Amino acid sequence: MFDLLSVMPHLTWNDSDCHSISQRVQYHHKTNMKKRCEIIFEGIKSEQNQTLLNSIYTQLYIIEGESEGVNEEHEVLQMERTAKIQDTPIYCSDIFKPLQEPEHEQKDQIKTVLTKGIAGIGKTVSVQKFILDWSEGKANQDVDFMFVLPFRELNLIKDHQYSLHRLLLDFHPELQDLDSEMYEECKVVFIFDGLDESRITLKFSDIERVSDVNKSSSVAVLMSNLIRGDLLPSALIWITSRPAAANQIPSKYISRLTEIQGFNDSQKEEYFRKRISDVGQARRIISHIRRSRSLYIMCHIPVFCWISATVLQKLLNEDDRAEIPQTLTEMYIHFLLTQINMRNQKYEERDPEKLLKSSREVIVKLAELAFNQLMKGNVMFYEEDLIESGIDVTDAAVYSGICTEIFMEESVIHQRKVYSFLHLTFQEFLAAFFVLYSYIVKNVESLKLFLYEEDQREISFYDLLNAAVDESLQSANGHLNLFLRFLLGISLNSNQRLLQDLLPNRENSSEIIKRITQYIKVQIKGDEHLSADRCINLFLCLLEMKDQTLYREIQDFVKSQNHSVKKLSPSHCSTIAYMLQISEVVLDEFDLKKYNTSDEGRRRLIPAMVNCRKALLAGCNLTAQFCKDVSTLLQSPNSIRELDLSHNNLQDSGIQLLSDGLKSSHCQLEILRLAGCNLTGQCCESLSSSLQSSNSLIELDLSNNDLQDSGVKLLSDGLKSSRCQLQILRLSGCMVTEEGCCFLASALRLNPSHLRELDLSYNNPRQSLAELLDSPNYRLDTLNLNHGGKNRIIQGPQKYPCDLTLDVNTAHIHLALSEKKRKVTYVAKKHSYSDHPERFDECLQVLCKESLTGRCYWEAEWTGVADISVAYKGICRKGWGNDCLFGSNEKSWSLTCFNDNFAVRHNNTSTFISAPSLLSNRVGVYLDQSAGTLSFYSVSDTHTLTPLHTFNTTFTAPLHAGFGVCSSGNSVSLCDIR
Numbered sequence: 019m020f021d022l023l024s025v026m027p028h029l030t031w032n033d034s035d036c037h038s039i040s041q042r043v044q045y046h047h048k049t050n051m052k053k054r055c056e057i058i059f060e061g062i063k064s065e066q067n068q069t070l071l072n073s074i075y076t077q078l079y080i081i082e083g084e085s086e087g088v089n090e091e092h093e094v095l096q097m098e099r100t101a102k103i104q105d106t107p108i109y110c111s112d113i114f115k116p117l118q119e120p121e122h123e124q125k126d127q128i129k130t131v132l133t134k135g136i137a138g139i140g141k142t143v144s145v146q147k148f149i150l151d152w153s154e155g156k157a158n159q160d161v162d163f164m165f166v167l168p169f170r171e172l173n174l175i176k177d178h179q180y181s182l183h184r185l186l187l188d189f190h191p192e193l194q195d196l197d198s199e200m201y202e203e204c205k206v207v208f209i210f211d212g213l214d215e216s217r218i219t220l221k222f223s224d225i226e227r228v229s230d231v232n233k234s235s236s237v238a239v240l241m242s243n244l245i246r247g248d249l250l251p252s253a254l255i256w257i258t259s260r261p262a263a264a265n266q267i268p269s270k271y272i273s274r275l276t277e278i279q280g281f282n283d284s285q286k287e288e289y290f291r292k293r294i295s296d297v298g299q300a301r302r303i304i305s306h307i308r309r310s311r312s313l314y315i316m317c318h319i320p321v322f323c324w325i326s327a328t329v330l331q332k333l334l335n336e337d338d339r340a341e342i343p344q345t346l347t348e349m350y351i352h353f354l355l356t357q358i359n360m361r362n363q364k365y366e367e368r369d370p371e372k373l374l375k376s377s378r379e380v381i382v383k384l385a386e387l388a389f390n391q392l393m394k395g396n397v398m399f400y401e402e403d404l405i406e407s408g409i410d411v412t413d414a415a416v417y418s419g420i421c422t423e424i425f426m427e428e429s430v431i432h433q434r435k436v437y438s439f440l441h442l443t444f445q446e447f448l449a450a451f452f453v454l455y456s457y458i459v460k461n462v463e464s465l466k467l468f469l470y471e472e473d474q475r476e477i478s479f480y481d482l483l484n485a486a487v488d489e490s491l492q493s494a495n496g497h498l499n500l501f502l503r504f505l506l507g508i509s510l511n512s513n514q515r516l517l518q519d520l521l522p523n524r525e526n527s528s529e530i531i532k533r534i535t536q537y538i539k540v541q542i543k544g545d546e547h548l549s550a551d552r553c554i555n556l557f558l559c560l561l562e563m564k565d566q567t568l569y570r571e572i573q574d575f576v577k578s579q580n581h582s583v584k585k586l587s588p589s590h591c592s593t594i595a596y597m598l599q600i601s602e603v604v605l606d607e608f609d610l611k612k613y614n615t616s617d618e619g620r621r622r623l624i625p626a627m628v629n630c631r632k633a634l635l636a637g638c639n640l641t642a643q644f645c646k647d648v649s650t651l652l653q654s655p656n657s658i659r660e661l662d663l664s665h666n667n668l669q670d671s672g673i674q675l676l677s678d679g680l681k682s683s684h685c686q687l688e689i690l691r692l693a694g695c696n697l698t699g700q701c702c703e704s705l706s707s708s709l710q711s712s713n714s715l716i717e718l719d720l721s722n723n724d725l726q727d728s729g730v731k732l733l734s735d736g737l738k739s740s741r742c743q744l745q746i747l748r749l750s751g752c753m754v755t756e757e758g759c760c761f762l763a764s765a766l767r768l769n770p771s772h773l774r775e776l777d778l779s780y781n782n783p784r785q786s787l788a789e790l791l792d793s794p795n796y797r798l799d800t801l802n803l804n805h806g807g808k809n810r811i812i813q814g815p816q817k818y819p820c821d822l823t824l825d826v827n828t829a830h831i832h833l834a835l836s837e838k839k840r841k842v843t844y845v846a847k848k849h850s851y852s853d854h855p856e857r858f859d860e861c862l863q864v865l866c867k868e869s870l871t872g873r874c875y876w877e878a879e880w881t882g883v884a885d886i887s888v889a890y891k892g893i894c895r896k897g898w899g900n901d902c903l904f905g906s907n908e909k910s911w912s913l914t915c916f917n918d919n920f921a922v923r924h925n926n927t928s929t930f931i932s933a934p935s936l937l938s939n940r941v942g943v944y945l946d947q948s949a950g951t952l953s954f955y956s957v958s959d960t961h962t963l964t965p966l967h968t969f970n971t972t973f974t975a976p977l978h979a980g981f982g983v984c985s986s987g988n989s990v991s992l993c994d995i996r
Contacts, residue, residue, distance in 0.1 A: 039195055039196070039197070040162075040196065040200055040203075040204070042195070043192060043193060043195055043196045044162055044163065046192040047163055047190060047192050047193065048152075048153045049153070050190070050192055051149050051150075051152075051153045051164060051166075052150065052153035052154060054149075055071065055146045055147075055149045055150040055153065056070060056071055056072070056150055057070065057071065058070070058071040058143065058146065071143075071146060071147060071150055072150070081108070081276060081277050081278075081279060082108060082117065082274060082275070082276050108276060110144040110145075110147050110148045110151075111147075111148060111151045111152075111156070111157035111158060112157075113128075113131050113133070113148065113256060113274075113276070114128045114131065114158075114207075114254055114256075115128070116128060127273070128254075128273040128274050129247070129253075129254060129255065129273045130245060130254075130255040130256075130257070130271055130272055130273050130274075131254075131255070131256045131257070131272075131273065131274045131275075131276060132257045132258075132259065132264060132267060132272045132274070132275050132276070133256065133257070133258045133259070133276045133277070133278060134258075134259055134260070134261050134264045134275070134276070134277045134278070135258070135260070135261075135277060135278035135279075135280075136260060136261065136280075136319065137260055137319075137397070137441060137442035137443070138319045138320060138321035138322070138441045138442070138443075139278050139279070139280045139318075139319060139320070140278055140280065140320060141211070141212075141258040141259075141278055142211055142212070142258070144258075144278060145166070145209055145211050145256070145258060148209075148256075149164050149166065149209075152164060158207075160205055161205050161206070161207055161254075162204035162205050162206060163193075163204055163205075163206045163207070164206070164207045164209065165186055165189065165190060165206060165207070165208050165209065166189070166209045166211065167185075167189060167208065167209065167210055167211075167241075168210075168211045168212055168215075169210060169211065169212045169213060169214075169215045169216040169217075169218070170212055170215045170398045170436050170438075171189075171436070172216070172218060172237055172241075173215070173216065173217045173218065173398070173400070174400070174436075175188075175237055176217060176218045176236070176237050176238065177236075178236075178237065179234045179235065179236060180234060180235070180236075180237060180240065181230075181231060181232045181233055181234045181235075181240075182201075182228075182231040182232075182240055182244075182249060182250070183198040183201070183231045183232055184234070185237070185240065198231050198232050201231050201250055201253075202250070202252070205252070205254075206250065206253050206254070207253070207254045207255070207256065208244060208253055208254070208255045208256070209255075209256045209257075209258075210241070210255065210256070210257045210258070211258050212258060212259070212398075213257055213258065213259035213260075213263050213264070213266060213267075214259050214260035214262065214263035214397070215397060215398045216263070216266075217396075218237060218238045218241065219238055220238060220241060220242050220245070220266055220267065221238065221242055222242055222245070222246060222267075222268055222271065225239055225242055225243075226239050227243065227248050228240060228243040228248060228249050229243070229248050229249055230249075231249070231250065245257075245267060245271050246271060247271075262497070280318040280319050280320060281317065281318055281319075281320060281323065286304075286307075286314070286317045286318070286323060287304050289317075289320070289323045289327075290303055290304050290307075290323065290327060291304075293323075293324075293327050294327060294331060299331070299334055302334070303326070303327070303330045303331070303334070306330070306342050307326060307330075310344055310345075311600045311602075312345065312346050312558065312561065312562075313326065313343075313345075313346065313349060315600065316346065316443075319441075321440070321441050322441070322443070325349065325350075325353050325440075325441075326349060328353060328356060329343065329349055329352045329353050329356060330342060330343075332352075332356055333352065344564075345507055345561070345562050345564070346503065346504070346507065346562060347447075347503070347504055347507025347508055347510075347513055347562055348507075348513065348516075350443075350444065350447040350504070351508070351513055351516050351517060352516075353444075354381070354447075355516065355517075358377050358381070358519075374519055377519070377520070378519070378520050381448075381451075381520055382452070382455060382520075383407060383408060383409050384409075384425055384448060385448040385449065385451045385452035385455065386407045386408065386452050386464065387399065387403065387404065387407040387409060388439060388444075388445045388446075388447075388448035388449040388452065389448070389449040389452040389453065389465075389468075390403075390406060390407055391403060391445070392445055392446060392449040392497075392498075392501060393449075393468060395497065397438060397439075397442055397445065398436055398437070398438050399436070399437040399438065400435070400436065400437070401435065403437075404437065425437065425438075425439060425440075443500060446500045446501040446504055447504045447508075449501055449504075450501055450502075450504035450505035450507075450508050451504075451508060451517070451520075452464075453465060453468065453482070453486070453505055454505065454508055454509060454514075454521070454525075455520070455521060457477075457479060457482055457525070458521055458522060458523060458524070458525055459522060462477060468485075468486075468489065469482075469485060479509075479525055479527065479530050480530045480533055480534065483505070483506065483509060483530065483534045484534065484537060486498075486501075486502055486505050486506075487502065487534070487537065487538060487541070487556075487559075490502040490552075490555070491541070491548070491552050491556075496551055496552070496555070499551070499552075499555040502555070502559060503555065503558055503559050503562045504562075506531075506534065506559050506562055506563050507562035507563060509525070509527050509530070509531065509563075510527065510531060510563060510564065511524070511526065511527055511528060514527070531563055531565075534563075535560055535563055535565045535567075538556045538559060538560060539560070539567075539568055541553075541556055541589070542556050542557060542568065542589050542590060542593055543587060543589070543590050544587060544589075548587075548588070548589035548592075550588075550589075550592040550595075550622050551592075552589075553588075553589035553590075553592040553593055554592055554593065554596045557569075557593045557596060557597070568593070569597065572593060572594055572597050573597075575594070576594065576597075576598065584614065585614045585615060586613060586614060586615040586619055587615070587619065588615070588616060588618045588619045588621075588622050590615075590619075591613070591615055591619040591620070591622040591623045592622045594613075594623065594626065595622055595623050595624070595625045595626040596625075598626035598629055598630075599625055599626055599628060599629055601629060604629055604630065604631060604657045605626075605629060605630035605631070606630070606631055606632060607630060607631070607632040607634065608626055608627050608630035608632070608633050608634065609634040610623060610624070610627075610633075610634060610635045610638045611634070611635075611636070611637055611638050611970055617639055620638050620639070620640070621644060621647065624644065624647045624648060624651070625647070625651065627648075627651060627656075627658060627661075628651045628654065628656045628657070628658070629656070629657055630657060630658065631657055631658065631659050631660065632658075632659065632660040632662075633658050633660065633661045633662070634662045635648075635661070635662060635663050635666070636662045636663065636664040636665050636666070636691070636970060637664070637665040637666065637950075637951060637968060637969075637970025638666060638970075639666065639667075639968075640663065640666035640667070640668065641666070641667055641668065641669075641672070642667075642668055642669050642671040642672030642675065643672075644666075644668075644672070645663075645668055645672035645673070645675040645676040646675045648661070648663070648676060648679065649675050649676050649677075649678050649679030649680075650679065651679070652676075652679025652680065652682055652684065652685045652687065653678065653679050653682040653684055653685070654684060655684055656684065656685075656686075658686070658687060659686060659687060659688045659689065660687070660688060660689040661687055661689070661690050661691070662689075662691040663676075663690075663691065663692055663695065664691045664692060664693040664694055664695065664719070664949065665693065665694040665695070665949065665951050665968060665970060666695055667695070667696050667965070668692070668695040668696065668697070669695070669696050669697065669701075670697055670698055670700045670701040670704075672695070673692070673695075673697060673701035673704050673705060674701070674704045676704075677704035677705065677707060677708045680705075680708035680711075680715070681707065681708050681711040685714065686714050687714060687715055688714055688715060688716050688717065689715075689716070689717040690715060690717070690718050690719070691717075691719040692718075692719060692720055692723070693719050693720065693721040693722050693723070693748070693949060694721070694722040694723065694946070694949070694951065695723060696723070697720065697723035697724070697725065697729075698723070698724055698725065698726070698729065699724075699725045699726050699727075699728040699729025699730075699731075699732065700729070701723075701725075701729070702725060702728075702729040702730070702731075702732035702733040703732045705718075705720075705732075705733060705736065706732050706733050706734075706735045706736030707736070708736070709733075709736030709737065709739060709741075709742045709744065710735075710736050710739040710741055710742065711741065713741050713743055714743065715743065715744060716743055716744060716745045716746065716772075717744070717745065717746040717747075718744055718746070718747055718748070719746075719748040720733075720747075720748060720749055720752060721748045721749065721750040721751055721752065721777070721949075722750065722751045722752070722815075722873075722946070722949075723751075723752055724752065724753050724813045724814070725749065725752040725753065725754070726752070726753045726754070726758070727753075727754060727755055727757045727758035727761070729752070730749070730752070730754055730758035730759075730761050730762060731758065731761045734761040734762055734764065734765035735765075737762070737765035737766070737769060737773070738764075738765045738768045738769050739769065740769060742769060742772065743772055744772060744773055745772055745773060745774045745775065746773075746774065746775040746777075747773060747775070747776050747777070748777040749776075749777060749778055749781070750777045750778065750779045750780050750781070750802070751779070751780035751781070751810065751817065751818070751873070752781060753781065753810070753811050753812075753813070753817075754778060754781040754782070754783060755781070755782050755783070755784075755811060756782070756783060756784045758781075758783075759778070759783045759784075762776070766798075770797060772797075773797070773798060774797060774798060774799045774800070775798070775799060775800040775801075775802075776798055776800070776801050776802070777800075777802040778801070778802060778803055778806075779802045779803065779804040779805050779806070780804075780805045780806070780810050780817065780818070780873065781803075781806055781810050781811075782806055782807060782808055782810050782811050783803055783806060784806075805872075814963055815873075815875040815942070815944035815953070815955075815963070816875055816942075816961075816963075816995060817875075818872075818873040818874055818875040818944065819875055819876070819995050820868065820870070820874040820875065820876055821868070822840070822866040822867075822868050822876055822979055822992050823838070823839045823840060823866060823867050823868065823992075824839045824840065824841075824842055824864050824865075824866055824867070824981075824992075825856075825864065825865050825866060825867040825978075826839065826851065827851075827854040827856050827857060828854075828856050828857055828858060828863075828864050828865040828895070829842065829849075829851065829857065829858070829864040830857070830858045830859070830860075830861065830862045830863060830864065831848045831849050831850075831851055831857075832844060832845060832846070832847075832848060832849070832862060833845070833849070833862060833863075833864055833983065834849060835864070837991065840991060840992040841989060841990070841991040841992070842864050842981050842983060842989060842990050842991075843983065843987070843988070843989040844862060844983040844984060844985055844986055844987065844988050844989070845986070846986055855895070856895055857895060858895050858902065859895065859896055859897070860896070860897050860898040860902065861895075861898060861902045861903055861904075861982070862982055862983060862984045863885070863887075863902075863903075863904060863980060863981065863982040864980065864981055864982075865889065865891075865978045865979070865980045866978050866979040866980065867978075868978070868979075869891075869976040869977070869978060870888070870945055870947065870976060870977040870978060870979065871947055871976055872946075872947060872948070873944075873945070873946050873947075874944070874945045874947075875942065875943065875944045875945075875995070876942070876943055876979060876992065876993075876995070877940055877941065877942045877943070877957055877992075877993040877995050878940070878941055878943070878981070878990050878991060878992055878993060879939050879940045879941075879990070879991045879993055880915050880939055880941070880983075880988070880989065880990045880991075881939065881987065881988055881989050882983070882985055882987060882988030882989070883914070883915065883916055883917075883983075883984065883985060883988055884914070884915050884981060884982065884983050884988055884989070884990045885904050885905070885912045885913070885914050885915075885980075885981060885982035885983075886912070886913045886915060886941050886943065886954070886979075886981060886990065887904035887905060887910055887911060887912035887913070887979070887980040887981065887982065888910065888911050888912075888943070888945060888952055888977050888978070888979055888980065889904060889909055889910035889911075889977065889978055889980045890909040890910070890974075890975050890976075890977060890978075891975070891976065891977075891978055892909060892975070893907070893909045893910055894907075894909075900926055903982075904923075904980055904982055905922075905923030905924055905926070905928075906923065906925075906926045907925060907926065908924075908925050910924070910980070911923075911924045911952055911969050911971075912924070912982075913941060913943075913954045913966065913967070915939075915941060918933050918937070919931065919932055919933045920933065920954075920956075920966055920967075922954065922966070922967040922969070924969060929967070931966050931967060933956070934956050934964040934966075937956065938956060938957060938958050938959055940956075940957040940958075940993065941954060941955065941956060941957060941966075942954070942955035942956075942957045942963055943955075943979070945977065947973050947976075947977065950970055950971050950972050950973055951968055951969070951970055952968065952969040952971075953965065953967070953968040953969075954966040954967050954968075
């Protein structure tokens with residue numbers, strides 16, 4: 019001891035004793051934690067299922083991400099519908115360490131981490147691995163103690179009074195000799211596992227403040243004070259939760275929000291190859307699961323891989339040509355039957371009838387428990403829950419013993435029991451079975467938690483299933499979605515036959531299933547207010563009932579060229595997007611504007627682009643918020659190589675959102691078009707950052723945005739980077755002057771190796787870049803400086819003015835031209851125009867003489883009611899039919915101007931537009947023929963442009979401006995805008 023004190027003179031004898039005790043307690047604590055965490059169980063806890071965690075552990079990525087509020091989808095559907103964002107992984111041993119990468123904001127200290135993940139994804143295993151690495155001396159050796167407080171165990175003492183020290187002693191008895199004052203001296207980690215299982219109400223305002231580890235209070239108050247930092251403020255805290263419960267803790271108390279991802283595609287197959295020793299059988303099972311998208315996606319969850327392997331191995335071992343389950347319901351039925359068979363083999367009873375009766379009683383009781391607790395939102399059960407479902411607590415061990423892979427019993431604090439099903443999905447499956455069973459035995463009263471009171475008296479099987487569909491659609495968080503899929507699947511005659519030993523008789527459901535599938539299709543196609551996740555779940559319900567009609571209908575629709583014929587509801591769009599998302603065939607091109615739908619419908623279609631090479635979203639009325647959806651897709655595994663977002667009102671805020679996706683390692687985008695997106699120079703900072711981190715982008719089009727020299731300067735910083743691989747840069751019509759060109763020249767001097775084509779047309783560069791073509795130091799093949807001049811340095815489309823005059827040879831005889839053929843007025847008296855084949859003989863219309871090519875902008879003022887139009891020269895001139903009227907055919911596009919509103923029309927389809935607040939009688943028209951855009955604006959007295967409508971199409975011939983007036987005194991005048 020004397021030698022020890024000589025080495026550590028700062029310690030007194032008393033200090034030294036305390037230090038020695040602390041070390042001894044820490045050693046015992048680490049040893050105990052190692053014993054608790056070194057073994058893992060696949061399925062339930064039994065000797066045959068245990069193995070060393072380190073021998074089988076597969077790294078599950080923990081991804082840092084911002085909270086987006088409560089997700090109202092069923093968590094399995096979240097996984098099926100959305101490709102997970104895969105960014106820089108955080109290994110579980112580094113959960114409290116800040117990321118060192120430059121694109122991530124550096125955090126000084128991470129105190130509290132909340133990790134989300136769906137049921138069975140590996141949250142508890144990650145916690146177990148974190149503790150094991152620490153206890154074995156492999157990581158986090160600066161931590162003195164790790165305290166694990168699972169919510170499932172805390173629930174049992176939620177009404178008790180504890181001090182924090184006393185609570186920790188109950189969970190970790192080896193701390194008995196530790197002085198309570200040492201908690202302040204030591205570095206400790208608290209792990210609260212399973213927030214979603216909590217029955218404790220956590221409050222973070224207006225609560226008792228506790229800062230002393232020896233002060234007694236309720237468990238809820240102690241936990242709230244720990245999380246708030248009032249109690250042991252230096253302690254680190256890790257909380258795990260399923261997504262739906264994660265919002266219970268205010269974000270201000272969370273330093274880092276993370277998400278655990280399950281198996282990726284290669285890990286799924288790796289799992290089956292490791293678990294199944296027969297190589298041929300493993301290959302066949304993998305092949306089968308890949309063919310069933312529902313099963314393959316579910317294998318994202320490690321525990322579902324185990325269920326699938328258990329079922330498929332048994333089936334193929336018994337009969338190599340056995341019919342393999344095709345749906346989720348069939349897989350779970352086979353798993354249930356496998357467990358019943360195993361239970362019967364262990365049971366001493368040999369009378370088949372008694373075995374059958376016993377099995378049925380056990381499963382029905384468990385199914386009732388599953389149903390009752392699902393309706394209440396519980397996944398962990400206690401003695402009182404079992405009693406409510408008629409299960410004798412003294413027999414609970416029997417239930418868990420004879421259904422070992424279905425129902426689990428666990429001894430926790432004070433040796434009290436906690437019960438749960440193998441997985442949330444199995445609870446949902448058994449709950450669905452209980453509904454079917456109760457209906458067949460006419461015990462509808464037991465479904466009172468599910469049915470309205472009036473439905474409980476006499477209800478048909480169709481009404482029962484119909485009520486289940488409605489109840490699922492109305493559930494707040496989608497928690498009945500998978501339950502509904504199982505209920506509809508289990509109702510099929512074929513599946514009732516599989517369950518015949520558990521059902522006293524069967525309900526013939528052929529006609530009922532036809533009616534319910536029709537009801538579901540009506541909901542999908544017709545309900546404008548059906549959310550995307552509900553719609554997709556209904557689509558999956560159809561597949562679960564083996565109804566492929568809607569699936570084939572959508573396939574045919576996607577393959578056809580007539581997308582614009584039928585208007586799609588938003589819910590229909592959700593279904594189309596989902597089907598395209600999960601398809602194994604990558605689309606060459608996804609053109610959003612070909613789908614005739616609303617803005618909300620377009621938003622729901624966007625996820626489909628993740629599975630295409632070329633995504634064309636130009637001119638689809640998208641806003642900045644859509645960029646967030648697109649960015650998320652770019653941050654996940656995707657096939658997108660070309661993305662066209664041109665002619666949408668994205669603004670700088672949209673590009674800032676988009677840049678997060680462009681910088682992702684998963685973004686393989688080669689071509690990005692952002693022409694005419696109402697951008698300014700500010701967006702170039704985000705784009706420059708993307709160019710410096712992206713090594714795939716080779717073409718960038720920013721034409722027709724008012725970037726100005728300030729924006730070009732920012733963009734040039736990205737061009738200088740050695741990581742920038744850009745070969746084509748289009749800055750046409752971006753208000754660039756000689757100053758901006760100098761920034762570009764400087765960038766190309768520093769990084770001359772890649773850029774081959776630079777478009778600076780419709781700017782004012784003068785001759786500052788001419789040397790780039792002649793100098794051997796640059797490799798530019800094409801430098802476009804056409805159509806330049808001072809008049810191009812004007813914001814908006816006014817930089818493209820054109821002079822127009824009315825063509826007297828096209829004017830109807832009741833239209834008078836004046837003011838040097840720049841004004842047309844309706845007059846009652848006929849004009850004595852000479853006969854001409856190009857004259858409109860019935861329609862009160864006139865065309866302008868000049869042909870419109872390239873980029874053109876003009877303005878016109880009107881009185882009364884007038885049509886301001888653009889048409890091909892080949893529009894019909896004879897008669898009063900649709901082939902002559904502006905906007906009523908394929909050869910013309912028209913804006914009809916009234917006193918207080920507008921209407922746009924093309925091919926005889928009209929859309930009414932509310933007038934802007936500052937209504938004037940002047941309209942601006944901008945045509946970009948090569949880009950295929952025609953835009954109409956309302957022009958205020960201060961020359962401010964308010965967009966009215968943009969047509970996006972492919973123009974196949976030169977165009978002419980045209981006007982129509984139809985009442986006495988009505989007129990249209992071309993305005994001088996130069």
